[in-house]
Amino acid sequence: MKPGTAVILLGRGGYSSAPGEQMGRLVAALRAGGAYGLVTSAFVDGGSPALPAALELCAAQDMARLLIAPVYLPTDRNLDKWLKRLVQRWLQHNPAAGFTVYMTPPLGDAPELAAAVADLVARYAAAPLTPLAANQASPNSPEWSLIPPHSYHALLCRGPRCNSAGAGEAAKALKQCLKAKNMGDDAVLVAQTGCLFPCNLGPLMVVYPEGIWYSGLSEKGIERIVEEHFAGGKVVAHHARYPSRQTQQRPTALEQV
Ligand code: FES
Incomplete structure (x- = not known):
């Protein structure tokens, strides 16, 4: 039996470098745990790589399982359904991929997320944050x-x-x-x-x-x-x-x- 589980963290993209950097940190944290044979990221929209490109990458690594974990908020049920159909179609066209694919429930459905957010907000509320002073400058660039x-x-x-x-x-x-x-x-x-x-x-x-x-x-x-x-x-x-x-x-x- 083939060893290893690959993980794709799936995000919603943006056009600046920030989404890539944040996803990079999540990927690095998962890799540091050493539990998975391959950890990578993909973007539903806006960013690169797209999900099919990440599927190709995982297919080339000879893994037994692939776990796709959508890590974006808010959850979009229609998008989730379409993503599953996209992966199923990809599998149909790539019968030699050789792994079994699972998609995790949406992040927003996990009760632990609410607890983690509450914990983070409490931590920030107790931290010495810099207050935002009133400023009449427009937030918008004249351009x-x-x-x-x-x-x-x-x-x-x-x-x-x-x-x-x-x-x-x-x-x-x-x-x-x-x-x-x-x-x-x-x-x-x-x-x-x-x-x-x-x-x-x-x-x-x-x-x-x-x-x-x-x-x-x-x-x-x-x-x-x-x-x-x-x-x-x-x-x-x-x-x-x-x-x-x-x-x-x-x-x-x-x-x-
Ligand atoms: S027309 Fe491009 S995603 Fe719908």
Whole structure:
């Protein structure tokens, strides 16, 4: 029988480095206990790696069990159901993975969590904290009143479905390709967003002023959009989708090459 249990701590992402650092500390604490053969983290949305990438990592380590522990608050029952279906589908496509997968109950359901929070708050309440003094300075930066001039506005979805389909890799490729072309915010103003609605078409990026929904974005697809659309002014028809009353399909992996 194969030895070892792998653990994936599953969080909700953000676009700063803080979520990664906090998850890193949780992972380090679990690793320090030495009870598991592999401990890693993944993000449902916003951050990287996404859950499928973490599943691949665990599959490569020849473990007998995999425990997925969602460590985010608040609990989202619909999201939990979808995550289970995502893992089941992944297992269907990876029969050689060789481990049995379990998902723990949501963190927010654990009575110990309420006790731990109460304990922490009591500890902080007794600690010498620095009070926040009244201050009339606005919490907002003046720059947040500015709509910067830009040629294109690109909304890149980092919602759960797009993230699990590769939006993290697409985001990285977009940043690199724009940098290589010396294109800043004035050329392409990029905003990473939550779910944009047609998840089955993801990874998705909506580009204005044309209102094009670029679907099924691989790194290669992003390279083409930067080269042909943002730099060349020509829509990449292969990935382009438009609002309609018909369901649509994203390009297949083969077509994206
Ligand atoms: S998660 Fe991207 S459209 Fe829903």
